[in-house]
Amino acid sequence: MALCQKYNLPYKMQEFLFFILAIICVGAVLAMILTKNPAYSALWLVLAFLGIAGIFGLLDAPFIAAIQIIIYAGAIMVLFIFVIMMIDVRKGLSPEKKKWTLFLSGFLGLVLLFELITAATGVFSQLKTVGTENIGSPAGLGRLLFTDFLYPFEITSVLIIAALVGAIVLAKKKENE
Amino acid sequence: MIPTSYFIVLSALLFVLGIVAFFVKKDLITQFLSIEVMLNAGNLAFIAFAKAHGLIEGQIIVFFIITVAAAEAAVGLAIILLIYKQKKTIKSEDVNLMKG
Amino acid sequence: MTEIIIVLVKIIFAMMWFLVLTLYLTWAERKESAVMQDRVGANRANIMGVRILGLFQPLADAIKMFFKEDFTPPFSKRFLHNLAPFISFFFSLVTVATIPFGDVLRIGGKTIRLQILDLNIAILFVFAMLSLTIYGVVISGWASNSRWTLLGGLRGAAQLISYEVALGLSLIGLVMVFPTLKFSAFVEYQGGLLFGWLPKWGIFLQPLGFLIFFIAAMAESERVPFDLPEGESEIVGFFTEYGGLKWGLYMFTDFMKLLLISCLLTTFFFGGYHLPWLYADGFHFPWGGTWLLPHGIVVLFQVLAFNLKVFFFCWMQILIRWTYPRFRYDQLMDFGWKLLIPLSLFNIIATAVILKILG
Numbered sequence: 142m143a144l145c146q147k148y149n150l151p152y153k154m155q156e157f158l159f160f161i162l163a164i165i166c167v168g169a170v171l172a173m174i175l176t177k178n179p180a181y182s183a184l185w186l187v188l189a190f191l192g193i194a195g196i197f198g199l200l201d202a203p204f205i206a207a208i209q210i211i212i213y214a215g216a217i218m219v220l221f222i223f224v225i226m227m228i229d230v231r232k233g234l235s236p237e238k239k240k241w242t243l244f245l246s247g248f249l250g251l252v253l254l255f256e257l258i259t260a261a262t263g264v265f266s267q268l269k270t271v272g273t274e275n276i277g278s279p280a281g282l283g284r285l286l287f288t289d290f291l292y293p294f295e296i297t298s299v300l301i302i303a304a305l306v307g308a309i310v311l312a313k314k315k316e317n318e
Numbered sequence: 319m320i321p322t323s324y325f326i327v328l329s330a331l332l333f334v335l336g337i338v339a340f341f342v343k344k345d346l347i348t349q350f351l352s353i354e355v356m357l358n359a360g361n362l363a364f365i366a367f368a369k370a371h372g373l374i375e376g377q378i379i380v381f382f383i384i385t386v387a388a389a390e391a392a393v394g395l396a397i398i399l400l401i402y403k404q405k406k407t408i409k410s411e412d413v414n415l416m417k418g
Numbered sequence: 419m420t421e422i423i424i425v426l427v428k429i430i431f432a433m434m435w436f437l438v439l440t441l442y443l444t445w446a447e448r449k450e451s452a453v454m455q456d457r458v459g460a461n462r463a464n465i466m467g468v469r470i471l472g473l474f475q476p477l478a479d480a481i482k483m484f485f486k487e488d489f490t491p492p493f494s495k496r497f498l499h500n501l502a503p504f505i506s507f508f509f510s511l512v513t514v515a516t517i518p519f520g521d522v523l524r525i526g527g528k529t530i531r532l533q534i535l536d537l538n539i540a541i542l543f544v545f546a547m548l549s550l551t552i553y554g555v556v557i558s559g560w561a562s563n564s565r566w567t568l569l570g571g572l573r574g575a576a577q578l579i580s581y582e583v584a585l586g587l588s589l590i591g592l593v594m595v596f597p598t599l600k601f602s603a604f605v606e607y608q609g610g611l612l613f614g615w616l617p618k619w620g621i622f623l624q625p626l627g628f629l630i631f632f633i634a635a636m637a638e639s640e641r642v643p644f645d646l647p648e649g650e651s652e653i654v655g656f657f658t659e660y661g662g663l664k665w666g667l668y669m670f671t672d673f674m675k676l677l678l679i680s681c682l683l684t685t686f687f688f689g690g691y692h693l694p695w696l697y698a699d700g701f702h703f704p705w706g707g708t709w710l711l712p713h714g715i716v717v718l719f720q721v722l723a724f725n726l727k728v729f730f731f732c733w734m735q736i737l738i739r740w741t742y743p744r745f746r747y748d749q750l751m752d753f754g755w756k757l758l759i760p761l762s763l764f765n766i767i768a769t770a771v772i773l774k775i776l777g
Contacts, residue, residue, distance in 0.1 A: 152320075159320050163328050170332060170355055174339045179347045180560065184498075186351050187553070193332075193358050200325065200369045205377050205384075207542030209361075212384050215549025215582075217354070217391045219556060219575055224395045225347055226560055226568060228402050246341035250334045257330040265323050279539060279599055281374055282381070290378055297385050304389030311396035 159199055165192035180225045183218060190214045204279045325366035333359035346398050346408045350391075357387050420528070428534050429515075436514045436677065441476045443673045443732060448475065450733070451740045479666075486662030491562065494659060498561035503660065503667040506554025509547045510674045516540045517681045518601050520691045520720040521698070524713060532691075532721065533602060540601040541593070544682065545586060548638060552578045554671070555647055555656055562659035570656035573747065574640065574647025580754040581637040581644075587762035588630035591769040592686055595623050605690030609697075615704035617694040620687035626765045628687045630758050635682065637754070639675040642739040646747055648672075680731035688727050691720040 169189035173182045190213045197206035286294055336355035343349050361380045368376025402408050445460065449471070452459025461472035490499055520532035537543050552575050559571015593599065596607040610618040621628045637644040648655035657668045684690060695701050696719060700710035711719070745753065 155320055159324060163324075166328065167331060167335070170335045170339070173348075173351065173355075174335065174342060179345055179351075182343075182348050182351055184553075184557070186354065189332075189355070190358065193362060196325070196328070196362065197365055199320065200365045202365050202368070202377050202380075203537075203539045204542065205361075205365060205380050207539050207546050208381065208384055210546035211542065211549050212388055213354075213358075215546065215552065216579060217388055219552055219579060220391055220395055221347065221351065222556055222560070223572065223575065224399060226556075226572060227399070228347075228408060243342055246338050249341075250338040253337065254330055254334040257333065258327060261323070261326045261330065265326075279542075280597075282377060285374055285378060286381070293382060297382060301385065301389050304392050308392040308396040311393070312399055 155199060159196065162192045162195040162199070165189070166196070180222065183221045183225060187214050187218045190218065204282050319369075322366050322370040325369075326363060329359045329363040329366065331359075332356075332362065344409050344411060346401065346410050346413070349410060350394055350398070354387065354391075357383060424528070424530055425534070428530075428532075432514055432517075432519070432534055433511070435519075436511070436674070439728075440670060440673045440677050441480070442473075443677060443736075444479065444669075445473065445476050446732065447673075447736050447739070448472075450736045454737075454740050483663050483666040488663060489661050491564075491659050494563050495561040498557050499659070500664070502554050502558035502561060503657075503664045503671070504554075505557065506551045506671045507667050507674070509550045509554075510671050510678060513544050513547045513678055514681070516543060516601055517685060518605055518690055519724055520717055521605075523717050531602065532717070536600060536602050539599050541589060541599045545582070548585075549578075549582055551671075551675075554668075558660070558668075559656035562656075564659055566654040567656050567658050570647055570649070570654060570658070574656050577640075577644065577646060577750060577754075578638060580751060581634045581758070584630055584754055584758035584762055585634040585638060587759060587766065588627045588634060589686065590762075591627040591765045592620055592624050594766070594769050594773060596620075601685055601690075605685060605692065608689040609692050611695075611704070617689055617692065619689040619692075624687070624765070624769070626761065626768075628683075630762045630765065631686065632683060634754075634758060635679040636735065636738065637750075639679055639735075640672060641676065641735070643742045643745055644750065645744060646750060649744070676732060676735050677728070680728045680735065683731050684724060684727040691724040693719055693723040696720070696723075 166189050169185045169192065173185040173189065176182050176185065190209060194206045194209040194214070197203075197209055333356050336352045336359060339352035339355065340349050343352065361383055364376045364380050364383075368374065368380075398408060401413055405412060407413075449459045451457075459472065460475040461469060463469070463472055463474040463478040465474055490496055515534040516537055518531075518533040518536075523530045523532055555574035555578065556571050559567045559569075559574065562568075596604055598604060598607070604620075608617070608619050612618045612622060616622060640647050646653070648657070657665060660668065695703050696716065698713075698716060700708060700716065702708050
């Protein structure tokens with residue numbers, strides 16, 4: 142992060158920060174799963190996103206970290222909480238009956254985790270630095286975004302307009318009803 | 319520099335937790351939230367590999383993923399609101415008919 | 419070790435400056451409104467009969483708030499209800515770390531930048547923190563578990579999100595003119611001269627951007643023309659169920675945002691710590707005179723200039739707050755989405771065209 146480069150955080154410090162942030166992320170996601178009320182789930186998820194933004198900061202991506210907070214934590218999650226507030230959630234929810242789905246999903250999750258990690262360990266040996274050391278500066282990101290990735294960028298704007306119109310049409314009250 | 323493997327393992331863990339949350343939870347909103355968790359786990363892997371390779375393209379992909387997630391959240395939440403208006407419930411099991 | 423001590427001292431100074439000034443903004447608001455409405459204003463608080471224009475009033479208010487009962491409604495969600503005021507407060511307070519109070523100060527071979535944190539992405543950091551203050555509004559509205567506060571929270575969140583868009587877009591023109599996201603670099607760019615005599619401040623290069631930013635920032639601070647989330651006089655707002663110190667924290671946060679906006683306006687559009695024609699070695703007037711000054715005096719002038727500009731904008735915002743009536747909600751939304759955002763987009767395009775023409 143900008144911070145790390147400037148003050149040259151020692152390795153131990155970085156590692157410490159990483160573990161704190163990782164614990165926050167995983168703990169918050171676990172708490173999201175364990176709480177019954179969706180509103181609390183959403184708030185836990187906000188905490189997880191803040192942790193992930195911190196990890197992005199450690200990974201030399203200050204711009205993405207800021208975007209993560211502004212868009213994910215600041216806009217998308219507020220939207221979720223908005224909807225949760227408007228919906229009376231407790232009405233529709235009956236206590237969970239099928240216990241076996243829980244165990245099954247837990248088991249399958251563990252299998253998947255094992256699989257992903259074995260898949261990833263094969264890749265680690267091939268990792269080598271090819272680009273520049275100082276990546277993730279907003280200027281470099283912007284330059285690439287408006288040259289090589291110009292078409293995807295413009296298409297994204299069309300997508301967002303489409304989503305905007307779609308959301309308004311869906312949520313609007315119909316005139317003739 | 320912290321080894322990339324740490325970040326990848328964390329990313330895998332978050333992804334799996336997202337999947338488990340998707341199966342365990344029964345209301346549409348929390349399931350939607352767990353999709354966001356999965357997306358973020360993917361983002362984390364992208365950024366970690368971008369750092370490991372020293373290439374900025376990984377970060378650009380994440381930029382696009384975040385914008386797409388914003389669009390997805392807007393439409394998805396509108397749909398959930400509609401479902402709630404028609405069925406007065408947001409339990410995913412109760413939404414089992416093709417026609418409202 | 420000295421590095422850490424310097425950083426700590428800087429943090430303590432900045433926080434003291436910020437919090438004490440915020441405290442006295444409450445006094446300034448009372449006095450200024452009193453002058454505008456032909457009243458005397460708060461002047462009774464005294465220590466041993468010494469009144470000095472009622473300058474002790476904020477202290478008296480603080481003491482009163484400390485000793486009020488800290489009441490949490492029994493039907494509220496206790497933990498979140500208690501947490502919510504601190505979220506807004508914390509994220510507003512953190513932002514001050516990025517504000518440059520002056521240029522570098524050199525003491526005994528050490529170069530100290532008069533700024534706590536010179537982030538590469540300072541603008542985005544400020545926006546991130548501002549967008550997180552929304553949670554204070556939303557959570558307090560929801561956790562109080564009352565319909566009125568819930569509606570207030572929803573109103574507040576919608577307003578803050580809407581105006582954040584305009585706030586962000588209004589600054590893009592400025593970023594195009596001064597190609598940086600760093601506050602210190604922003605201010606350094608503004609140290610130059612336009613046509614050889616006009617200071618190169620943001621306001622002269624981006625007048626429209628300034629106007630949009632000012633309006634949108636005032637909407638972010640939830641004060642009177644835009645005080646729909648709170649609406650203390652008629653409509654019931656998001657912190658209705660709060661009392662005592664926690665209510666005080668919300669009011670304090672409002673004033674903190676006011677001060678913060680003044681700091682940001684100064685940094686972005688009014689040259690930060692720059693006085694016109696004051697350079698590192700003294701004044702160089704465009705008509706040919708020079709007035710050389712020692713380093714310490716220059717730094718003092720810079721800090722004073724910064725403070726003066728900030729005071730001016732605080733005064734301005736209080737003036738606006740006591741002049742205008744409140745928007746209606748649909749007017750508020752129309753104003754944000756149909757006027758400010760298109761205008762800021764126009765500003766971006768116009769800036770791009772002009773920059774292209776000038777090469």
